[in-house]
Amino acid sequence: MILTPVLHDFKRGMLRLSTLIILALFIASGLGLTYLLRYQFLTTATPLNRVQIVSIDPSEEKLYLEMYVFDEQLNKVKGDLRFTITCNGETVVEMMKSIDGYIKIVDRIPRDTSITSSRCSALTQLTAPMSYLYSYTVLYNLSVNSKTILYSIEGASTTSLINRSTNSLAGLATLKIFRRDAELIVIGGIYTPANPYAEFDIYVKNISATSLQTLTGRSSGSTSLGVGSLPQYVSISAKDLEKLGFIRIGRVKQGIFNSTSEPNIYMNTSYLQVVIVSSTQDIDIYSNPIVISVSKVLKEVDVRMARILNTMISLIGTFTTFFPIVGLYLAYIYIAKPRSQGALEFLLARPVTRFEIYMSRALAGMITLVVASTLFFISTTISTNVMLQVSLDINSLAVLFLGLTISLLAFYSLCYFLSTVISGGKYLALSITIYLIFTFIWQIVIAIISITTLRLQQVEPVKIVEEMARNQYRSYYFNPIQLSNFYQLYTQKKYVDVLPSLQVSTVKAVEDIVNPYLVALTSILWIATPLVLGWIVFRKANLSR
Amino acid sequence: MIVIDSVSKRFRKTVALDNVSFEVRNSEVVGYVGLNGTGKTTTIRIAVGVLPPDKGDVYIDGYSVLRDKKRASMFIGWVPELPIYEMDFRALDYFVYLAGYYGLSVGEARELGRKLLDEVGLGDALNKKLAEFSQGMKKRFALAVSMINNPPNFLFDEVLNGLDPQGIAFFRELAVKFRREGRAVLFSSHILSEVEGICDRVVFIHRGRIIGVYTMDEIRYRASPAIEIDLSKIDRDVFNILSKYGEPEVLNNNKVILRKPRSDTEVILSELVSRGIGVREVKRVEKSLEEFFFSLVKEAEEGR
Ligand SMILES: Nc1ncnc2c1ncn2[C@@H]1O[C@H](COP(=O)(O)OP(=O)(O)OP(=O)(O)O)[C@@H](O)[C@H]1O
Ligand SMILES: [Mg+2]
Numbered sequence: 001m002i003l004t005p006v007l008h009d010f011k012r013g014m015l016r017l018s019t020l021i022i023l024a025l026f027i028a029s030g031l032g033l034t035y036l037l038r039y040q041f042l043t044t045a046t047p048l049n050r051v052q053i054v055s056i057d058p059s060e061e062k063l064y065l066e067m068y069v070f071d072e073q074l075n076k077v078k079g080d081l082r083f084t085i086t087c088n089g090e091t092v093v094e095m096m097k098s099i100d101g102y103i104k105i106v107d108r109i110p111r112d113t114s115i116t117s118s119r120c121s122a123l124t125q126l127t128a129p130m131s132y133l134y135s136y137t138v139l140y141n142l143s144v145n146s147k148t149i150l151y152s153i154e155g156a157s158t159t160s161l162i163n164r165s166t167n168s169l170a171g172l173a174t175l176k177i178f179r180r181d182a183e184l185i186v187i188g189g190i191y192t193p194a195n196p197y198a199e200f201d202i203y204v205k206n207i208s209a210t211s212l213q214t215l216t217g218r219s220s221g222s223t224s225l226g227v228g229s230l231p232q233y234v235s236i237s238a239k240d241l242e243k244l245g246f247i248r249i250g251r252v253k254q255g256i257f258n259s260t261s262e263p264n265i266y267m268n269t270s271y272l273q274v275v276i277v278s279s280t281q282d283i284d285i286y287s288n289p290i291v292i293s294v295s296k297v298l299k300e301v302d303v304r305m306a307r308i309l310n311t312m313i314s315l316i317g318t319f320t321t322f323f324p325i326v327g328l329y330l331a332y333i334y335i336a337k338p339r340s341q342g343a344l345e346f347l348l349a350r351p352v353t354r355f356e357i358y359m360s361r362a363l364a365g366m367i368t369l370v371v372a373s374t375l376f377f378i379s380t381t382i383s384t385n386v387m388l389q390v391s392l393d394i395n396s397l398a399v400l401f402l403g404l405t406i407s408l409l410a411f412y413s414l415c416y417f418l419s420t421v422i423s424g425g426k427y428l429a430l431s432i433t434i435y436l437i438f439t440f441i442w443q444i445v446i447a448i449i450s451i452t453t454l455r456l457q458q459v460e461p462v463k464i465v466e467e468m469a470r471n472q473y474r475s476y477y478f479n480p481i482q483l484s485n486f487y488q489l490y491t492q493k494k495y496v497d498v499l500p501s502l503q504v505s506t507v508k509a510v511e512d513i514v515n516p517y518l519v520a521l522t523s524i525l526w527i528a529t530p531l532v533l534g535w536i537v538f539r540k541a542n543l544s545r
Numbered sequence: 546m547i548v549i550d551s552v553s554k555r556f557r558k559t560v561a562l563d564n565v566s567f568e569v570r571n572s573e574v575v576g577y578v579g580l581n582g583t584g585k586t587t588t589i590r591i592a593v594g595v596l597p598p599d600k601g602d603v604y605i606d607g608y609s610v611l612r613d614k615k616r617a618s619m620f621i622g623w624v625p626e627l628p629i630y631e632m633d634f635r636a637l638d639y640f641v642y643l644a645g646y647y648g649l650s651v652g653e654a655r656e657l658g659r660k661l662l663d664e665v666g667l668g669d670a671l672n673k674k675l676a677e678f679s680q681g682m683k684k685r686f687a688l689a690v691s692m693i694n695n696p697p698n699f700l701f702d703e704v705l706n707g708l709d710p711q712g713i714a715f716f717r718e719l720a721v722k723f724r725r726e727g728r729a730v731l732f733s734s735h736i737l738s739e740v741e742g743i744c745d746r747v748v749f750i751h752r753g754r755i756i757g758v759y760t761m762d763e764i765r766y767r768a769s770p771a772i773e774i775d776l777s778k779i780d781r782d783v784f785n786i787l788s789k790y791g792e793p794e795v796l797n798n799n800k801v802i803l804r805k806p807r808s809d810t811e812v813i814l815s816e817l818v819s820r821g822i823g824v825r826e827v828k829r830v831e832k833s834l835e836e837f838f839f840s841l842v843k844e845a846e847e848g849r
Contacts, residue, residue, distance in 0.1 A: 004645030342629040346687070349593040350646035351618040351694075543595060545629060 002356050009364030013330050014371060022326055023372050026319050030380040037311050038387045041304060048077060051256055053173045053189045063093070065105040066256045068187060072298045074178065076101020102256070173256070175290065177204075177272055180297035182262055184249060189256040190276065199253055200276050201238070203246035207271040207291060238277070246275060270294055296497060301390050306498035308384055309392060313488050316400060319376055320407045320484045321439050327369055327412030328431045331419040334361040335538075340424030342545030358538050362416055362531060369408045377401050396491040403487020410480030410526035411438070417530035420537040438481040446475045466509040473510040477518070480526045486519045546571050546729050547621070547698050552591055552601035554584075554753075561587040563753040564601070569729040571697065574720050576740035576761075577733035578838060579750035585733040586626055588750070589702045592731075593623045605698055619647075622691025626702040626733075628683040632676035636667060636686060639675060640693075647693050654693075661689040666715070680707045688719075698729045705739055717743050737764075737838045749841050756845040768837030771830040772803045772810055777823030786816060802830065 013019060052067040069077040081103065083095045097103060173189030190200055238248070249261040274290045338344050347357060377400075385391045392400075415431050422430060450471040454464050473489075476482040492499060492507050499507065547569040554562040562584045569575040579585050590596035592603045594610040594617060603610040608617040630639055637658050644654035662671055665685040670678070678686060684704055691699065704716045720743045723730050734740045740747065747764060749757040759767070772791075776783060776799055783801070787793035790813045791806040806813065810827060817824055 002646075004648070004650070005642065008642045008645055338631050341632070343631045345590070345595045346625065346628060346630060346690075347643070347646075348595045349618060349621075349623050349691075350643055351615045352646045353614055540597070544590060545627075 002360050006360045006364050009361055010367045013364055013368035019326050026376050027379045030315050031383050033311055034383040034387050051174050051187050051189050053191045063107055067103050068256050074297055175292055177292045177294045178297045179294050182264055183260050186259050190254045198278055199251055200278055201248050201251050203241050203248050203275040205246045205273045206269045207273050302498045304390050305495055309495050316404050320404055324411040324481055327408055328415045328435055330365040331415035334365055336419035336423045336427035345543045358535055365412055366409055369412055370405055373405050396494055399487050399490045403484035406523045407481050407484040413527045413530040414480055417534035420534040438479050442479055446472050469506045469509050470513055473513045477522050483523055486514050489514050546606055548604040550602050552598045554587055554598050560753050565755055567748045569731045571729050572724055572727045573745045574724045574730040574732055574743050576744035576747035577731055578737050578747055580735055583750050584753040586702055589700045619694055620696050621698045622696045623700045624684055624687045624704050628687040630675045634675055635672050637671040643690050644693050661692050665689045681712045701732045703733055738834045751842050751845045757841050768834050772806050773828040773830055774801050775799055775826035783822055
């Protein structure tokens with residue numbers, strides 16, 4: 001019997017011009033932001049993974065260039081590539097080639113008198129090995145899957161210029177190790193001009209298991225090398241390496257290689273010690289252990305997920321900041337205003353109890369807010385699904401939605417309580433003040449308090465940022481509108497792998513402050529307590545004018 | 546049937562009602578008369594269950610307003626002194642909204658709303674905002690709403706106040722019609738003559754206390770028959786004779802007014818005539834309804 005009035009009250013709350021306009025604004029801005037994100041996805045480059053060997057043989061005037069270019073998902077990258085060698089800032093060699101993930105150029109250096117300057121002659125100067133005068137630049141204009149356009153300019157490096165005529169060092173081009181599901185992917189390049197047919201074994205060891213391993217060998221004097229070159233004539237047997245805890249994960253030919261293996265035991269480490277050993281007996285070279293960080297192969301979805309998550313969180317943040325005004329207004333039209341006019345009295349003369357009037361209007365407002373936030377949420381989720389073709393997992397969506405709704409309900413509940421205590425214009429004045437405090441002033445005040453107290457306690461500057469974040473989250477327990485931050489944090493934690501590092505550090509810093517049980521309890525209390533208090537007031541309130 | 550049972554209510558220091566008890570039976574229109582601020586509206590608010598009493602209870606057809614409010618409300622209609630609604634609603638919409646509390650669906654409520662609003666004379670104002678309603682229209686609207694459930698009991702709180710002659714006639718006729726239909730109607734007013742024509746009984750209230758309950762006949766009898774007699778002479782004998790029949794008061798040489806006559810005029814006249822006193826003119830004085838009311842008030846004040 002009470003249901004019809006609830007529906008009516010809901011209808012007039014929902015179909016109110018102000019409610020609809022604010023909701024429409026939010027849905028529109030959700031669509032707009034999603035569209036913007038789509039545009040970003042289509043145009044912004046993702047960092048490239050590049051491995052290259054460049055060498056110049058002045059005696060034969062030959063250039064050797066081998067290169068792999070991958071995106072974050074280790075897809076081959078297609079496009080145009082401009083390769084230049086400069087000397088003292090002047091371009092002495094310039095080549096244009098198209099690349100499809102991989103390129104190998106073994107060619108004569110194009111002779112062009114016009115690029116010969118007084119100080120650098122392409123031919124004469126290039127005969128001077130490893131000249132620090134020289135650098136090379138590679139410019140890309142590339143695309144992945146013909147979908148995303150990437151452009152990136154790679155900086156210069158002289159160390160990779162290997163003079164082929166000096167029949168000495170082997171070069172180790174950038175070595176990268178990735179983790180993808182249950183495999184390790186090793187991408188790198190080894191180049192030994194002396195023996196083009198040499199093969200190498202790659203050994204790795206979990207660096208967190210033991211300390212860094214130094215190997216000694218025949219020419220121990222020259223063993224401290226980094227990425228870029230390999231020592232010669234230091235021998236160690238495979239058995240010795242295995243005794244030291246290294247695992248062979250693959251054999252590669254020289255040149256650029258790309259090898260995969262499944263050493264599951266190292267899946268969770270972030271650093272590996274790597275040794276590359278020549279398997280050719282007569283040359284017998286190895287690299288001193290190199291520490292390589294292991295990065296995760298990000299699925300395409302993951303990369304976008306971080307941005308989607310952040311977009312959704314900022315959208316939800318804006319919604320939870322501004323939509324409480326609707327709740328504030330609903331409490332006004334349901335209780336504060338009719339009470340000040342004395343209109344609730346006539347209502348109470350119907351076959352209805354005071355409690356039913358109190359609850360039905362509270363409920364109508366809550367339904368309005370839930371429906372509004374659902375509409376907002378669904379429209380945002382659908383638009384990300386359609387426009388970006390990815391979506392957060394259902395649990396994260398549910399938790400984000402829950403947080404959003406709980407914030408709205410908690411603040412509405414508070415307003416509803418206020419509307420029973422004071423009515424009419426006074427209610428509006430007080431509730432708007434409280435709203436402003438909870439939304440805009442709160443974080444500023446907490447920040448100021450934090451900074452001053454932390455300064456007084458002489459906390460290190462590095463820690464201040466973290467401590468401030470922790471104080472903010474502590475304070476959210478006392479702020480109905482900011483409760484949603486707790487729920488957002490849950491999702492951020494879930495996607496912590498793909499979040500920018502700054503955000504990750506905040507998430508990590510506040511982790512122990514956000515106790516799910518406490519959050520649930522606080523949410524319930526924030527919604528229930530004002531409602532109960534409001535009833536205690538309303539039960540005895542004089543509804544006559 | 547409405548039973549007001551020992552109701553007391555105080556607002557901070559003001560005692561608004563002090564142990565008020567009376568009843569309105571079926572097929573009866575009862576007047577509730579008192580001066581301004583004596584507690585009529587407070588009684589009625591308590592009776593419809595919108596104001597909790599400090600003590601006592603009200604029973605509507607046997608249902609306690611305190612313990613069984615919803616059922617009690619089903620059986621009573623109320624036209625407040627100054628009806629206040631949520632003013633940004635349109636009339637029919639608010640009617641439909643309120644009808645929801647009686648369990649009517651929107652369709653039913655709309656149909657009934659058109660019918661009842663038309664019956665009370667608001668047929669042209671269905672889509673008018675309640676804020677634009679005049680005082681009389683608001684009262685008519687309250688009446689329409691209170692008839693949603695066709696209740697057997699009605700409380701009219703100074704409904705005639707601020708109404709045009711047409712409106713006054715409308716509500717008077719309505720009260721009479723309700724009585725004919727067997728309903729119980731309480732009709733409050735601060736003017737006794739206003740309710741004279743329609744009430745069977747009148748409950749008098751003063752300063753939160755019931756100072757008398759009289760049938761209308763009784764009131765007329767007690768109040769109206771002051772007899773003004775124009776005599777050939779007035780002396781001690783005449784005065785003594787008249788004193789047997791009431792409270793005589795000499796107005797001038799020939800005129801005497803007999804208040805509270807205890808017999809019919811004919812009996813008094815025949816006695817006077819048989820004693821050889823010349824009676825030139827006999828006149829009934831009719832204005833004393835309010836005087837009766839005031840005398841009650843006066844007695845109550847003196848009795849304090
Ligand atoms: N809500 C209230 N708060 C405080 N005092 C009140 C309230 N309502 C009524 N009173 C007081 O109670 C007394 C009775 O008021 P009530 O309105 O019942 O009188 P009434 O008989 O209806 O008067 P009127 O003929 O003017 O309508 C008055 O003294 C009034 O001031
Ligand atoms: Mg009154």
